[in-house]
Amino acid sequence: xxxxTQSQPEMSVQEAETVTLSCTYDTSESxxxxxxxxxxxxxxxxxxxxxxxxxxxxxxxxxxxxxxxKAAKSFSLKIxxxxxxxxxxxxxxxxxxxxxxxxAGTRLTVKP
Amino acid sequence: DTAVSQTxxxxxxxxxxxxxxxxxxxxxxxxxxxxxxxxxxFLKIMFSYNNKELIINETVPNRxxxxxxxxxxxxxxxxxxxxxxxxxxxxxxxPYGGTxxxxxQGTRLTVV
Numbered sequence: 001x002x003x004x005t006q007s008q009p010e011m012s013v014q015e016a017e018t019v020t021l022s023c024t025y026d027t028s029e030s031x032x033x034x035x036x037x038x039x040x041x042x043x044x045x046x047x048x049x050x051x052x053x054x055x056x057x058x059x060x061x062x063x064x065x066x067x068x069x070k071a072a073k074s075f076s077l078k079i080x081x082x083x084x085x086x087x088x089x090x091x092x093x094x095x096x097x098x099x100x101x102x103x104a105g106t107r108l109t110v111k112p
Numbered sequence: 113d114t115a116v117s118q119t120x121x122x123x124x125x126x127x128x129x130x131x132x133x134x135x136x137x138x139x140x141x142x143x144x145x146x147x148x149x150x151x152x153x154f155l156k157i158m159f160s161y162n163n164k165e166l167i168i169n170e171t172v173p174n175r176x177x178x179x180x181x182x183x184x185x186x187x188x189x190x191x192x193x194x195x196x197x198x199x200x201x202x203x204x205x206x207p208y209g210g211t212x213x214x215x216x217q218g219t220r221l222t223v224v
Contacts, residue, residue, distance in 0.1 A: 039153075043200065052210065054167040063165035089153055098143045098167045098209045100153040 002027040004094050013082045016112050020067075021077045021106050023092030029053075030097040034068065034075045038081050038090040039105075047086035048090070051075065115139050118203050118216035125193055126224055133188045135217045137204030142208055143167075144186040146178060149200040149218070193212055193223045 013019035025034070028087045036048040051059045051068050058066050063080045079086055087110045092103040116137045124169075125131055135142065146158040162170035166178070175179045177192045186203060200220050204213040 002164070010221075013135045035212070043218050045202065045213075050212060066139075074212060091155060093213075097211060098160050098162050098203075099147065099157070099204075100160075100206075100213055102147075105153050107153075 002029070002032075002094050002101055004092055004101050004103035006092055006106050008106045009104070010068065010107045010109070012109045012111060013069040013079070013086075015084060016084055017020070017082055018080045019082055019093075020080060021079075021090050021108070023057075023075045023103055025073050025092075025094045027073065029095070029096050032094060035100075036064070036066070036077045036093065037091045037093060037102075038086075039091065040087070042044070042064075045091075049077065054109075079108075084110050086094065086110050086111060096100065116203060116205055116214050116216040117202075119217075120219060121174045121217060122220050122222075124224060125220045127193055127195060129193050130189070130191045131193060132190070132205075133220070133221070134187070135200055135216060137184055137205040137214070139214060140184075141205035142183065142212070143206045144180070145202075145204040145206075145213065146186065146188050147202040147204065149202060151199070154203050155202070158188075159186075171215060190221075193221075195223050198223045199212070199222060 032053045034051040038046045067076045089105045119134045151211045164180045177189045179187045200218045203216040206213045
């Protein structure tokens with residue numbers, strides 16, 4: 001089965017600064033989908049951004065953008081102008097054929 | 113209306129008991145999932161269903177049995193509960209492969 005690795009258990013960023021969360025994955029598939037989810041203390045899982053592997057263009061959603069490197073199997077999330085409300089667990093996910101796998105998560109702290 | 117709803121939100125039970133967690137989605141989605149989130153926040157896929165058909169059955173003890181009476185429901189039955197089953201269990205649904213998964217609010221199961 002495919003695996004997803006998030007090598008940063010914890011990250012910290014100053015409010016209004018930029019932070020990048022790392023994610024790598026292992027797969028033999030060529031067509032798949034990648035996601036970043038946010039889980040605040042309320043434990044609700046919220047989609048942050050989605051990327052199709054067949055698209056070379058990096059996805060962006062307001063202050064959130066990704067750096068998708070297909071050959072390197074890397075999918076990092078950049079959060080610009082960090083806000084206090086961005087503090088949460090962030091999970092990278094890989095999906096193919098109704099099989100969605102998650103990384104171990106990165107806990108992001110935002111300092112005022 | 114809640115898109116993906118799980119009941120109960122909290123469940124405290126004794127070792128050896130049998131319990132069920134119900135999940136319903138009103139989004140008309142074809143795919144439903146069950147995930148287990150342990151105390152370290154790791155999200156592990158347990159089961160994936162597509163149109164009531166079992167797609168993914170991960171290395172889960174056979175004390176766990178999913179039941180999908182129709183496309184909108186995916187219930188989780190757990191027999192002979194053990195201390196190690198304590199976790200948060202999430203139900204999720206998606207329209208089809210490659211799309212965002214919508215999560216329920218989770219069920220915190222505590223086995224004492």
